[in-house]
Amino acid sequence: MSLTLPNAIGSTDANRTDDPFFEAIWRDTESEATGYLVIDRLVRGISSGGLRMRAGCTLNEVRGLARGMTLKEAIHFEEGAHYVPLGGAKGGIDFDPYHPDADSVLRRYLEAMAPLIEQRWNMGEDFGIRQDAVDAALAEIGVESSVQAAHRVIDDAAAAAARMKTAFTTVVDGVSLDELVGGYGVAEAALAAMARQGLDPAASRAVVQGFGSMGGATARYLAKAGVRIVGIADVHGVVANPNGLDVEKLLLTRDATGGVDRTQLADGDTKLSSSQWLSIGAEVLIPAATSYCIDDSNQAEVRAALVVEAANMPITPSAEESLVARGVVVSPDFVANSATNAWWWWVFFGDIDGSAEPSFQKISNRMRALSDQMFDYADRHGISARAAAFALASDKLTELTRQFPTY
CATH class of the missing domain: 3.40.50.720 (NAD(P)-binding Rossmann-like Domain)
Structure with missing residues (x-):
């Protein structure tokens, strides 16, 4: 399978034959922020990758990050494991994460991307974004979870929730395991x-x-x-x-x-x-x-x-x-x-x-x-x-x- 390396995406775009599955550009109506979502691949209909926010974030950067997620997922494929790797995706917002309006920008971006989060894109915190801010914004707009899409391919959601509760409440040497x-x-x-x-x-x-x-x-x-x-x-x-x-x-x-x-x-x-x-x-x-x-x-x-x-x-x-x-x-x-x-x-x-x-x-x-x-x-x-x-x-x-x- 011929793919462009993540950190090389952008330098040879005119010659690429491995375009991502889906791209979206979002322009905020209340600030200068611009956001991007790139779904590089879907496996069993879903993808995985975080959302970052930084001033100067570009579409090519997000393309590269999404391709990197495709590779991170695939490289952990183990025959017989319960975890079947997902496709790679990534979101990015061109905005200063330390600006007083950063959480409002994040909320509007997530609201725009909500249908994809519900069906296709399992996402979470990345550079410049806190998971608690993601969770709070999604709750406001009525999205159940940042990984809601993954429930489409899980047999026992209650057991998965119990394991996740263990993972995210475990503390090691005074620091959360996650x-x-x-x-x-x-x-x-x-x-x-x-x-x-x-x-x-x-x-x-x-x-x-x-x-x-x-x-x-x-x-x-x-x-x-x-x-x-x-x-x-x-x-x-x-x-x-x-x-x-x-x-x-x-x-x-x-x-x-x-x-x-x-x-x-x-x-x-x-x-x-x-x-x-x-x-x-x-x-x-x-x-x-x-x-x-x-x-x-x-x-x-x-x-x-x-x-x-x-x-x-x-x-x-x-x-x-x-x-x-x-x-x-x-x-x-x-x-x-x-x-x-x-x-x-x-x-x-x-x-x-x-x-x-x-x-x-x-x-x-x-x-x-x-x-x-x-x-x-x-x-x-x-x-x-x-x-x-x-x-x-x-x-x-x-x-x-x-x-x-x-x-």
Whole structure:
């Protein structure tokens, strides 16, 4: 199955033969906001993917994110599992998520997309959007749930609801399980990639860009594995310490936007400008915030040997080409950060019960197995990790298409 890579969508649109199943553009009547919905594929009539809000969000960005969801879903296809991967989709709103009118814009967008949410698009929070804001807005407009469409393919809705209640009320070390699973998956992908590169966690350093639920949990579980977190970039700048930051303290005192409380910094911690996040010496780099944050203008500043993409599409294709040419290994987003989405559906469809231990075990097993398969394929064929992951996901999508109705 010939598909365009997610982060390459936009550069060759005139020549593409793999257009998405559905696209919609929404223009707000009460603000300057513009919104987009792209359903890249439908499997059994439904799709999955979050909604983001950021100033400057574009249709091509959402197209790429939707394609990434198609790959994230497909790559977790397991014969005999209850979870049959869904199609990929994504929503995006071009608006400042910190603007006072952001929640009103979100509500009007969701109202416009309500029929699709009810029938075709299972959605939830993404960059710049809070799930509680989504839930509140949907309740106002009379939509039962942000994953209402998935009930069309579930046999026992009550059992699924019970598992989801377990998943979303479980607390681990003072943090909700649902806020930990994505970053735990990234950390497991990073540790698997480090093992392939001969990097000892106890002798390795990492820099994490973004300290929200994804970046924060990634930092937590890498630190638990012995990796020194020597730099954290947030919305206010960068904090760094070559001997390692106190990740747990900074996590427990961060603000609602993932900002580090600078009053909690320890002796030896330093404050740097936002532009210096790539200049910190480390073996591992975890971009866990915005798309396109590493491009041709700054890729030469990357000092890490390994980049693990916790964010979606953080590296432009040409920048990645330059990184790979000088020996930097990139673990791509549609593998490395796929655990959040997969965990959600493993619980919903009944492969795990939603409690902590089976959740972490399933995530660890799958992320390490996928990473090994990706690197084995890359080694056999002499290609990059992204190209290998793309080939594996495409093969899974072909098999999924053979077995289930796909559009």
